[in-house]
Amino acid sequence: MTTITDTALTVRGLDVYYGESLILRDIDMDIPRGAIVAVMGRNGVGKTTLIKTIMGLLRPRRGNILLNGEDITGQAPDLRARAGLSYVPQGREIFPRLTVYENLQIGLEARTDGLASLPEDLIYDLFPVLADMQDRMGGNLSGGQQQQLAIARALVGDPDILILDEPTEGIQPSIILDIENVLIHLKDKGNLTIILVEQYFDFARQIADYFYLMDRGTVALCGSADELSDESIKQYLTF
Known part of the structure; x- marks a missing residue:
C-alpha cells in the first residue's frame, strides 16, 4: 500500500x-x-x-x-x-481516425525521459482489451473502450x-x-x-x-x- x-x-x-x-x-x-x-x-x-x-x-x-x-x-x-500533469477530459477526446496504437503513441510526447517506444507491457497489462485492438480505429471503439484508451494514453506519458x-x-x-x-x-x-x-x-x-x-x-x-x-x-x- x-x-x-x-x-x-x-x-x-x-x-x-x-x-x-x-x-x-x-x-x-x-x-x-x-x-x-x-x-x-x-x-x-x-x-x-x-x-x-x-x-x-x-x-x-x-x-x-x-x-x-x-x-x-x-x-x-x-x-x-x-x-x-496528465488530463483525461470529459468526453475522452481520443483521435477517432487514428488507430489505438497511434493514439497511445501520442502519449509519448509528454515524456521527458526520451522514451521513443510504447511501454506495452505496462499498458496492455492494465488494459488487455487494447492489446487486441491495436489496429482498430479509435472511432470504432465503444464508449467504455475509448475511456480505457484515453486513460492508457495519459499513462504513457508517465505522469x-x-x-x-x-x-x-x-x-x-x-x-x-x-x-x-x-x-x-x-x-x-x-x-x-x-x-x-x-x-x-x-x-x-x-x-x-x-x-x-x-x-x-x-x-x-x-x-x-x-x-x-x-x-x-x-x-x-x-x-
Whole structure:
C-alpha cells in the first residue's frame, strides 16, 4: 500500500472568472502524493473549471498553483504536461481516425525521459482489451473502450498526477469496475496521484482517500474518506 507522506499539488486562493462572472472563489486544496482525491459536487458548481485551471487551459484572476512545490500558475498547458500533469477530459477526446496504437503513441510526447517506444507491457497489462485492438480505429471503439484508451494514453506519458474528468459517464458497469481496479492498482503500485472529478457516488466512495465537495464555486467541505460520512458527501450531490 502506498504511504501518503507529502503534497503533490497545492492550490491557494484561486479565483477564476468567465468574463466578469466569478466562477471559482478562493479555492484552497492540498492534494496528497499517492492518493486518490475525489472532487465532487452538483452540475455547474465549477469542478471542470477547476481542473481546466489546474491544467493551464484557463487562467486564474488570483491565486497560485504549485506542482511538487514549484509555482506553475503561469505555465502553458504543454509545459505542465511535461512537468507531470496528465488530463483525461470529459468526453475522452481520443483521435477517432487514428488507430489505438497511434493514439497511445501520442502519449509519448509528454515524456521527458526520451522514451521513443510504447511501454506495452505496462499498458496492455492494465488494459488487455487494447492489446487486441491495436489496429482498430479509435472511432470504432465503444464508449467504455475509448475511456480505457484515453486513460492508457495519459499513462504513457508517465505522469506524477493523473486527472480524470467524469471517467464513468455513459459507461457500462463492467468497464467501470475494470477502471476502478486499474486506479486502485496504480495507487498501490507507486506514487501516482489521481484527481477524480466524479458524480457517481459509489465509484468515488469505493476508491477515494480524500474528498473535496464543491458548491457554488467554492470548496464547501473536505476531508479524508474516514472523516466524512456518506450523508455529508451526498448532501452536495443532490438537489
